[in-house]
Amino acid sequence: MKTILKMQGITKQFGVFKANDDIDLEVNEGEIHALLGENGAGKSTLMNILYGLYSPTSGEIFIKGKKVTIDSPLKAIDLGIGMIHQHFMLIPAFTVLENVILGSEPTKRAFLDLQEARSRIIELAKRHSLRVDPDAKVSNLSVGLQQQVEIIKALYRNADLLILDEPTGVLTPQENVELFETLRSLAKNGHSIIFISHKLDEVLEISDRVSVLRRGKKIATVNTKDVSKQELARLMVGREVVFNVNKEPVVPGKELLQIKDLHVTGERLASTLKGISFSVREGEIVGVAGVDGNGQTELIEAIAGLRKVESGQIIVNGVDITNKSPKEILEQKVCLIPEDRKEVGSVNKFNLAENAILRNHCKKPFANKLFINFKEVNRHTDNLIKEYDIRAAGKEMQANLLSGGNLQKLILAREINMKPQVLLAMHPTRGLDVGAIEFIQKKLLEQRSKGIGILLVSTELDEIMNLSDRIIVMCNGIITGILEQKDADIELIGRLMAGETLSELYEVVS
Secondary structure (H helix, E strand, O other): OOEEEEEEEEEEEEOOEEEEEEEEEEEEOOOEEEEEEOOOOOHHHHHHHHOOOOOOOEEEEEEOOEEEOOOOHHHHHHOOEEEEOOOOOOOOOOEHHHHHHOOOOOEEOOEEOHHHHHHHHHHHHHHOOOOOOOOOEHHHOOHHHHHHHHHHHHHHOOOOEEEEEOOOOOOOHHHHHHHHHHHHHHHHOOOEEEEEEOOHHHHHHHOOEEEEEEOOEEEEEEEHHHOOHHHHHHHHHOOOOOOOOOOOOOOOOOEEEEEEEEEEOOOOHHHOEEEEEEEEEOOOEEEEEOOOOOOHHHHHHHHHOOOOOOEEEEEEOOEEOOOOOHHHHHHOOEEEEOOOOOOOOOOOOOEHHHHHOOOOOOOOOOEEOOEEOHHHHHHHHHHHHHHOOOOOOOOOOEHHHOOHHHHHHHHHHHHHOOOOOEEEEEOOOOOOOHHHHHHHHHHHHHHHHOOOEEEEEOOOHHHHHHHOOEEEEEEOOEEEEEEEHHHOOHHHHHHHHOOOOHHHHHHHHO
């Protein structure tokens, strides 16, 4: 089989830190090659080197047997490399055609030749079964179709090798199926694909081979058909991982959180909350499923006092907390694991001890009148580090030097130790390795068994299905369905995520 890419001895240092350490990677023509690794393993750094965003400290790159220097994305594109980022690089106000040709506009006798470009886009879409209308405005397209535009954009520039960075993170299950069909079509037609993911089931389904990175080193490259999910997890984190969630039966108690006809202005129309209502009870995990950007962020921020409520009510334990300050809401025992662990959940330049008492620093036992009791703070932090297995050089280490998983554990530990009655957990395992995911999910279930009501927002449907007692599905700022966990399945949730409602589906069935 012909080798299209060979990366040899790639090392990338940032100061004394080695993000990539002597990595070799080969990708064959017509192959879907998965790149797997825990958070901070070096996957993105390696691909940024291949796409010309970083220069390697040492090492060599060969494309189709020829040694090359890739010092910019333009050089990568010239060499037939296309990268589809997790967050799309499209201009919403432009049409599909305008987005695709931007930067490589075809001309005929010094004039823009849109007809030739339109014909080529239609031909590429037909060849790879992509549902792309050249004249559609990108702002009117679903996330799945926008991703197809990104693929067309790379193919239009004659990409032989496509890099897809976490491509399924923003898709519905039905859109996942479409994407995988497209990737198989591309591979069948001779294109090579590097598929970056932390989802083991997807890697096993779509890839031909898998390269596993751990702490900047390549651990192994294996044929996908020869490995199991458990073996891949062991290669990723260096130990056995338990995938089965042991959820003890709990009888939910009284309503702790009530959301009544809530209207909240969002960043855009699709994320504006348009009169939603639901409740969370004691000892219950209510999962919120939906494609990112459909009102989940606005919902959590409104409950936590970080976004203004236009109308409606938020009630906790019989107390109306609508538009109260975050401090007043915290006093009602509502705690938050925020979406952005670095910018919202922690202070980067603070050390672990300082971050461990955020929002609690002025209360006993951490405060003694006007002064902080550092002896008690240090004792408290040491206990959290031990109980939550936070791997750090010590409690004086700055938060921005922690890995994503360890920073998330620190935030989780801080919020749980404030003894909440309602815990808002927004994407608590996003971007984490399977070991950290296993730990955090176990801690959430422990809180459920203690009677805490948990509102869990996640785009990981497996996580929603495994942890939730009830599931809320959101699309365009409304609730399209509320399901008991036993009544939910992936296909039904996917249809609700795409905008169908339970009442419409029941009409079809009847």
